[in-house]
Amino acid sequence: MKRAMVGLAIACVSAMSYAQTDTQAEIEKYRQLLQDGNPAELVEAAGEELWKTPRGPNKVSLERCDLGLGPGVVKGAYARLPRYFADVDRVMDFESRLVHCMVTLQGFNREDLVKKPFAGAGEPQTDLEKLTTYVVTQSRGVTIAVPQGHPKEIASFERGRKIFFYRAGPYDFSCASCHGVDGQRIRLQELPNLTDAAKARKAFASWPAYRVSQGTVRTMEWRLYDCFRQQRFPELKYLSDAAVDLTTFLGVQANGGTMESPSIKR
Amino acid sequence: MPDAMRIRANMQGEKVAVRVLMSHIMETGQRKDASGKIVSAWFIQNVVAKHNNRVVLDAQFGPAVSQNPLLAFTFAGGKPGEKVQVTWTDNRGESRSDEATIA
Numbered sequence: 001m002k003r004a005m006v007g008l009a010i011a012c013v014s015a016m017s018y019a020q021t022d023t024q025a026e027i028e029k030y031r032q033l034l035q036d037g038n039p040a041e042l043v044e045a046a047g048e049e050l051w052k053t054p055r056g057p058n059k060v061s062l063e064r065c066d067l068g069l070g071p072g073v074v075k076g077a078y079a080r081l082p083r084y085f086a087d088v089d090r091v092m093d094f095e096s097r098l099v100h101c102m103v104t105l106q107g108f109n110r111e112d113l114v115k116k117p118f119a120g121a122g123e124p125q126t127d128l129e130k131l132t133t134y135v136v137t138q139s140r141g142v143t144i145a146v147p148q149g150h151p152k153e154i155a156s157f158e159r160g161r162k163i164f165f166y167r168a169g170p171y172d173f174s175c176a177s178c179h180g181v182d183g184q185r186i187r188l189q190e191l192p193n194l195t196d197a198a199k200a201r202k203a204f205a206s207w208p209a210y211r212v213s214q215g216t217v218r219t220m221e222w223r224l225y226d227c228f229r230q231q232r233f234p235e236l237k238y239l240s241d242a243a244v245d246l247t248t249f250l251g252v253q254a255n256g257g258t259m260e261s262p263s264i265k266r
Numbered sequence: 267m268p269d270a271m272r273i274r275a276n277m278q279g280e281k282v283a284v285r286v287l288m289s290h291i292m293e294t295g296q297r298k299d300a301s302g303k304i305v306s307a308w309f310i311q312n313v314v315a316k317h318n319n320r321v322v323l324d325a326q327f328g329p330a331v332s333q334n335p336l337l338a339f340t341f342a343g344g345k346p347g348e349k350v351q352v353t354w355t356d357n358r359g360e361s362r363s364d365e366a367t368i369a
Contacts, residue, residue, distance in 0.1 A: 036336075039287065045272070124291070217332075
């Protein structure tokens with residue numbers, strides 16, 4: 001009787017694990033089908049127009065913006081960010097650099113730009129999101145190569161790593177609580193183990209992405225902001241050092257991967 | 267001027283396969299905003315596709331079609347290099363027309 005029950009238990013467990021892999025395969029197939037007709041293309045087109053149009057009080061376009069590869073070089077720039085910028089003597093991620101260019105080149109007011117950086121669900125995209133989508137598309141297929149040459153870049157990575165493993169908030173979560181081991185998921189969303197090189201590459205390469213459930217393109221800054229919200233941490237300030245440092249850490253972990261962004265997600 | 271559509275047209279055997287990604291908010295008119303007021307309907311009602319001035323598709327869309335509609339269809343009689351023109355009209359009278367060359 002006991003042996004029969006154990007046999008039944010083993011059969012049940014193996015049936016369950018087979019079903020889970022089957023589900024993941026189906027979800028992967030569903031994601032492949034979604035790839036075609038990614039609405040992020042429309043956002044990219046709008047972003048390209050914003051990049052090339054003279055705007056702001058200075059009536060200048062962003063075509064002289066230096067994203068780290070020289071003024072005006074957009075191709076491949078996103079895959080090499082965050083990096084150290086001598087003109088501001090600190091490490092900046094893409095969105096910080098974009099706001100910097102919009103303020104210094106075009107004369108926009110910084111407070112106005114960062115007041116509402118992310119569109120609400122169903123709302124039209126913000127200019128920052130459109131521009132981010134355009135620039136990231138120009139790095140599609142490029143190898144991720146976040147630099148670690150300058151002392152400040154290395155320091156940023158170290159602080160980012162510290163943040164990744166730092167437990168806080170009412171749940172005593174760290175990033176590693178969800179993203180530090182294999183095989184975890186929240187409901188039907190699998191959580192990539194970001195300490196594993198292969199998974200880290202895939203994850204970093206897929207952001208920014210069009211989020212079908214929200215009808216908008218979401219950037220890396222948004223993803224980190226939302227993770228902090230999900231952990232019930234205090235709000236992650238847009239373009240803060242913490243956000244940049246975490247991005248540096250995740251980016252360096254993903255070095256060697258290939259940018260796939262903008263991808264399409266649930 | 268509403269945002270541009272992305273149109274891709276290529277040969278699939280004897281027929282031409284066209285994919286159109288339209289940029290439109292497609293508000294159904296049933297949603298309520300944060301203050302409880304109905305968000306008024308704003309959606310594409312009609313899509314017409316032409317090939318060499320011949321209508322190959324005439325579609326009636328409604329509020330059931332979701333945001334940023336992706337329309338894929340095939341038609342016969344097209345050859346690479348020829349033009350396909352797609353026009354949409356919405357319930358507020360706005361319209362947008364874009365063209366693509368068959369690959």
